[in-house]
């Protein structure tokens with residue numbers, strides 16, 4: 001592997017005296033883990049000029065009015081990701097941090113179209129990420145899956161072409177997803193490519209009900225046949241939808257710090273997470289784009305604990321939900337759930 005740019009120290013975790021809760025991270029965009037230090041190191045390595053003079057100047061740009069204002073910076077910074085080594089280093093840096101945050105299993109999104117549009121082949125992206133993921137169990141004690149996302153503000157034809165280009169790599173990919181600018185890009189646009197993915201044996205997930213309406217959650221379920229909803233917080237505006245999600249135990253991968261930074265909610269203290277739990281929804285807590293939103297997986301656990309007053313039993317439920325909602329096989333899932341229970345009892 002190429003020389004790794006140095007990794008900044010992680011903030012200490014403070015979920016409990018015995019360390020962070022063992023957890024699965026199910027909503028994590030690998031490109032959203034690009035920290036300023038690594039962005040500048042890769043820019044130098046690849047001879048790319050960033051439109052920011054210093055890391056501090058870049059950090060000062062991390063103030064977002066909405067999803068689109070974040071996406072503009074998120075896509076711009078990806079210019080530094082060019083080679084297999086870059087993607088391997090990016091994923092390795094995330095996994096090192098994730099380990100410190102108690103992550104035992106990570107299902108990781110990537111956005112192939114954001115790279116192929118810049119002339120980086122999908123094989124370069126997948127091979128680079130897979131190189132880091134293949135070592136993750138041994139190096140960090142973390143099991144992993146890859147989820148290939150389609151950009152919903154691109155065309156259905158582009159998604160289909162991306163899926164075909166990725167066919168030689170599908171053995172590395174567990175699921176397909178749908179992300180980027182939500183409003184005005186309903187899930188139904190991607191019916192055909194999701195059907196192809198399911199035929200190929202992949203699981204399906206989709207961002208829905210983040211900025212978009214509850215109707216997009218219905219559509220993701222009924223038209224795309226998704227196994228999980230990413231975000232989904234706006235489901236709370238539709239009682240019938242909540243009843244369905246609860247009855248079918250459809251997992252929702254909620255991202256509290258992201259919701260605050262992208263102004264989906266005004267204040268963490270007003271987050272619908274407690275109401276979602278009370279409604280019997282299978283909710284999980286995740287970090288989304290942690291380099292941009294101020295925290296990794298356990299930072300999100302700690303933030304909701306502090307802002308919403310969650311007790312240990314609630315945190316245990318969230319940790320258990322993360323494994324219950326994962327794409328792990330039954331035996332591995334049970335092993336991780338036993339780890340959560342051991343953590344709860346201090347064993």
Ligand code: HPA
Pocket residue numbers: 029032067074179180181182207210258288289
């Ligand atoms: O929070 C998000 N929403 C939609 N698309 C995204 N791509 C990265 N993060 C996000």
Ligand SMILES: [Zn+2]
Pocket residue numbers: 027029179207230288
């Ligand atoms: Zn997301």
